Amino acid sequence: MECLDVRWLKDLFGSDAMAEARFLDLLIKTNVGDLVALQALFASNALRDAAVRIHRIKGAASIVKASGVVCACEAAEVAFGMGDKTAMALAVKALCVALQELNEVISMELRDLLDA
Numbered sequence: 001m002e003c004l005d006v007r008w009l010k011d012l013f014g015s016d017a018m019a020e021a022r023f024l025d026l027l028i029k030t031n032v033g034d035l036v037a038l039q040a041l042f043a044s045n046a047l048r049d050a051a052v053r054i055h056r057i058k059g060a061a062s063i064v065k066a067s068g069v070v071c072a073c074e075a076a077e078v079a080f081g082m083g084d085k086t087a088m089a090l091a092v093k094a095l096c097v098a099l100q101e102l103n104e105v106i107s108m109e110l111r112d113l114l115d116a
Contacts, residue, residue: 004105005065017113024110027064028103034060035099042092050088051080054095061102072098 006024013020034057041050058073076091 021113028106031099031103066102069098
């Protein structure tokens with residue numbers, strides 16, 4: 001399961017819990033959109049666009065310090081660089097799992113924030 005340190009959000013939003021909640025909600029929605037887009041691009045054999053999406057996901061994951069997603073992106077970049085379709089499929093699947101796990105962790109953080 002992804003480990004997510006959200007302490008930096010306090011530095012960003014201060015005591016504005018609603019702003020923090022909106023950010024986390026947006027992050028979940030963005031991750032879902034990236035997940036759907038990546039799966040569609042890969043399924044339609046748009047490999048260059050899929051690789052660009054992976055790079056975008058990696059950048060966003062780096063910003064929020066989601067190391068599991070970053071590692072999955074790096075593995076996918078290697079697989080895409082090799083051009084091995086089987087390796088690419090496995091890497092895309094692993095990245096999708098990592099994004100889903102990240103969303104679960106973010107959802108828990110969001111619930112905790114809203115319950116406080």
